[in-house]
Amino acid sequence: xxxxxxxxxxxxxxxxxxxxxxxxxxxxxxxxxxxxxxxxxxxxxxxxxxxxxxxxxxxxxxxxxxxxxxxxxxxxxxxxxxxxxxxxxxxxxxxxxxxxxxxxxxxxxxxxxxxxxxxxxxxxxxxxxxxxxxxxxxxxxxxxxxxxxxxxxxxxxxxxxxxxxxxxxxxxxxxxxxxxxxxxxxxxxxxxxxxxxxxxxxxxxxxxxxxxxxxxxxxxxxxxxxxxxxxxxxxxxxxxxxxxxxxxxxxxxxxxxxxxxxxxxxxxxxxxxxxxxxxxxxxxxxxxxxxxxxxxxxxxxxxxxxxxxxxxxxxxxxxxxxxxxxxxxxxxxxxxxxxxxxxxxxxxxxxxxxxxxxxxxxxxxxxxxxxxxxxxxxxxxxxxxxxxxxxxxxxxxxxxxxxxxxxxxxxxxxxxxxxxxxxxxxxxxxxxxxxxxxxxxxxxxxxxxxxxxxxxxxxxxxxxxxxxxxxxxxxxxxxxxxxxxxxxxxxxxxxxxxxxxxxxxxxxxxxxxxxxxxxx
Ligand SMILES: [Zn+2]
Numbered sequence: 001x002x003x004x005x006x007x008x009x010x011x012x013x014x015x016x017x018x019x020x021x022x023x024x025x026x027x028x029x030x031x032x033x034x035x036x037x038x039x040x041x042x043x044x045x046x047x048x049x050x051x052x053x054x055x056x057x058x059x060x061x062x063x064x065x066x067x068x069x070x071x072x073x074x075x076x077x078x079x080x081x082x083x084x085x086x087x088x089x090x091x092x093x094x095x096x097x098x099x100x101x102x103x104x105x106x107x108x109x110x111x112x113x114x115x116x117x118x119x120x121x122x123x124x125x126x127x128x129x130x131x132x133x134x135x136x137x138x139x140x141x142x143x144x145x146x147x148x149x150x151x152x153x154x155x156x157x158x159x160x161x162x163x164x165x166x167x168x169x170x171x172x173x174x175x176x177x178x179x180x181x182x183x184x185x186x187x188x189x190x191x192x193x194x195x196x197x198x199x200x201x202x203x204x205x206x207x208x209x210x211x212x213x214x215x216x217x218x219x220x221x222x223x224x225x226x227x228x229x230x231x232x233x234x235x236x237x238x239x240x241x242x243x244x245x246x247x248x249x250x251x252x253x254x255x256x257x258x259x260x261x262x263x264x265x266x267x268x269x270x271x272x273x274x275x276x277x278x279x280x281x282x283x284x285x286x287x288x289x290x291x292x293x294x295x296x297x298x299x300x301x302x303x304x305x306x307x308x309x310x311x312x313x314x315x316x317x318x319x320x321x322x323x324x325x326x327x328x329x330x331x332x333x334x335x336x337x338x339x340x341x342x343x344x345x346x347x348x349x350x351x352x353x354x355x356x357x358x359x360x361x362x363x364x365x366x367x368x369x370x371x372x373x374x375x376x377x378x379x380x381x382x383x384x385x386x387x388x389x390x391x392x393x394x395x396x397x398x399x400x401x402x403x404x405x406x407x408x409x410x411x412x413x414x415x416x417x418x419x420x421x422x423x424x425x426x427x428x429x430x431x432x433x434x435x436x437x438x439x440x441x442x443x444x445x446x447x448x449x450x451x452x453x454x455x456x457x458x459x460x461x462x463x464x465x466x467x468x469x470x471x472x473x474x475x476x477x478x479x480x481x482x483x484x485x486x487x488x489x490x491x492x493x494x495x496x497x498x499x500x501x502x503x504x505x506x507x508x509x510x511x512x513x514x515x516x517x518x519x520x
Pocket of ligand 1: 108109180211240241
């Protein structure tokens with residue numbers, strides 16, 4: 001048996017060497033959209049040794065020629081905002097690959113591996129299907145150095161150590177630093193502390209990417225904080241998953257965009273990304289005030305009647321401010337009681353206690369948190385606002401998703417559909433964006449902003465991360481009710497010249513992804 005394998009391997013190696021073909025692959029008869037916003041044009045694309053070898057009329061002297069008439073050939077998509085650290089466990093990353101995403105940026109919202117070099121070594125040894133790059137997560141570093149998530153400033157010694165970890169991460173090839181300022185311990189981090197760390201990122205030429213402190217009633221103050229960090233630390237700043245939550249804020253995107261434009265006019269380099277849905281997704285526990293969760297003592301505090309009463313009062317106030325109960329929040333994945341997945345908090349209260357009142361909804365929130373927590377989907381945005389942000393020329397397209405485990409839970413559909421939804425719904429159907437511009441926001445714009453070299457562009461010499469799709473049919477199939485559906489319309493997805501998707505199906509389990517370090 002083993003001898004058999006050796007012989008086949010030898011034959012393959014000799015066959016490869018003996019081949020006289022000029023190229024490994026030629027894509028013929030399609031239209032290219034180069035990633036830079038230029039108008040689509042007819043051209044063939046030739047691939048050799050993982051790179052784009054020729055564009056135009058390279059001929060057909062190739063080991064393989066694939067005819068793609070009527071289809072678009074574009075650079076593989078770069079998703080700048082993912083939580084796909086779990087790609088080490090789910091290396092095929094199918095939900096991403098099957099909507100044309102060929103490079104993932106991990107480590108967002110302040111959370112990610114503290115040892116950047118170590119993570120890259122593991123990723124390099126794992127055989128992943130798509131490329132990965134990394135941001136250093138400020139929250140993870142703070143917890144690591146301070147020994148937990150505490151509502152206090154760091155000592156000088158702790159701050160010094162955090163700076164060292166940031167510097168090491170940047171030296172190891174991180175693209176920059178992310179924050180998640182609604183999460184523990186990001187929420188306890190004051191602006192000055194962030195500026196100190198951002199200065200280290202700036203010294204290494206990286207960027208600052210932030211899940212801002214507030215994305216609804218206080219979004220303007222949060223923008224100011226981001227601008228302050230960009231100005232004082234002198235580095236580019238990127239707004240993660242730009243949105244406007246809370247019904248009473250709907251229609252105010254103009255103010256947000258104006259503030260961003262003013263900051264840019266004053267010399268700051270501000271960009272943003274977005275997922276194109278009217279619901280967000282994070283932990284159900286994020287509804288609970290952070291003081292109650294601080295220091296890992298939530299359970300302890302909930303045993304104290306006064307503390308519990310205080311948290312309940314705070315949650316009631318939150319609901320009153322919103323003018324709704326918690327039925328806008330849907331349980332996505334709750335390990336302790338999976339039967340609640342897909343139910344909103346009103347339905348979950350009914351299921352748990354036979355009563356859907358606000359009091360019982362709050363009991364459900366606390367019970368979920370006490371039993372290990374759950375992820376949730378929060379229906380809190382407005383479609384016109386989504387379109388308004390999408391129209392801004394510096395908005396990139398990012399799914400804010402982990403690698404999805406097939407059929408597990410009822411997660412936000414963005415992880416399966418985001419890029420395809422932009423191309424189908426917002427380009428073809430609603431004509432909010434031109435195709436070339438939509439592709440630019442998925443390719444060259446993220447590559448330039450996050451310093452990813454030789455990707456996000458169809459040009460000779462670039463890595464052959466290529467997606468071939470049908471502009472007439474490309475669509476997302478994942479819905480809030482049934483999220484586990486792959487996007488469709490993808491004829492071919494190549495990562496470093498190797499097929500990972502063929503005709504909306506995985507291509508023989510190939511996993512050609514690479515680790516992408518800043519500027520490399
Ligand atoms: Zn986030």
